[in-house]
Amino acid sequence: MADKYKIVFVCLGNICRSPAAEGILKKMIEDQGLANEIIVDSAGTSGYHDGDLPDHRMRKHGSRRGYRFDSISRKFTSNDFDQFDMIIAMDDSNYHNIMRLSPDLESGTKVYRMVDFSQKYMHDHIPDPYYSGADGFELVLDLLEDACEGLLRKITIGDK
Numbered sequence: 001m002a003d004k005y006k007i008v009f010v011c012l013g014n015i016c017r018s019p020a021a022e023g024i025l026k027k028m029i030e031d032q033g034l035a036n037e038i039i040v041d042s043a044g045t046s047g048y049h050d051g052d053l054p055d056h057r058m059r060k061h062g063s064r065r066g067y068r069f070d071s072i073s074r075k076f077t078s079n080d081f082d083q084f085d086m087i088i089a090m091d092d093s094n095y096h097n098i099m100r101l102s103p104d105l106e107s108g109t110k111v112y113r114m115v116d117f118s119q120k121y122m123h124d125h126i127p128d129p130y131y132s133g134a135d136g137f138e139l140v141l142d143l144l145e146d147a148c149e150g151l152l153r154k155i156t157i158g159d160k
């Protein structure tokens with residue numbers, strides 16, 4: 001356990017974007033036989049939905065693509081800086097709220113934006129789908145699949 005590489009995805013509610021990123025990356029990790037090497041989690045900056053399963057719309061759209069999103073929402077805390085090697089924010093608001101909790105300057109270097117790992121999309125953040133229609137959820141999944149692939153490539157070729 002101790003030497004596994006640990007990644008946490010963070011959004012606002014931890015019921016749409018970050019649990020989807022968690023489920024997508026976990027599936028890619030399993031498919032590539034890396035489950036013993038990498039741990040993936042997710043959290044939200046708000047705590048509004050503590051204890052909840054992911055949003056039913058996110059679960060439905062994910063299951064159509066073969067994913068299972070079943071993590072339980074929890075709030076991101078400053079302790080997460082000790083627990084994780086990479087902390088990945090979905091948008092700038094999440095990024096700044098995470099940075100505010102950083103215990104020191106060095107810990108702040110663990111924080112990334114999800115779009116840092118995009119390969120074919122040019123979006124500057126992962127848009128909050130909560131008040132969107134089906135298209136918003138599909139766009140989030142497209143962006144997350146692309147960025148998770150880019151992230152896993154960076155981790156596995158040692159180019160973080």
Ligand code: 4NP
Nearest residue numbers: 011012013014015016017130
């Ligand atoms: P998420 O989406 O940050 O991707 O989980 C949201 C979920 C809930 C709310 C906002 C965004 N909310 O305001 O309750």
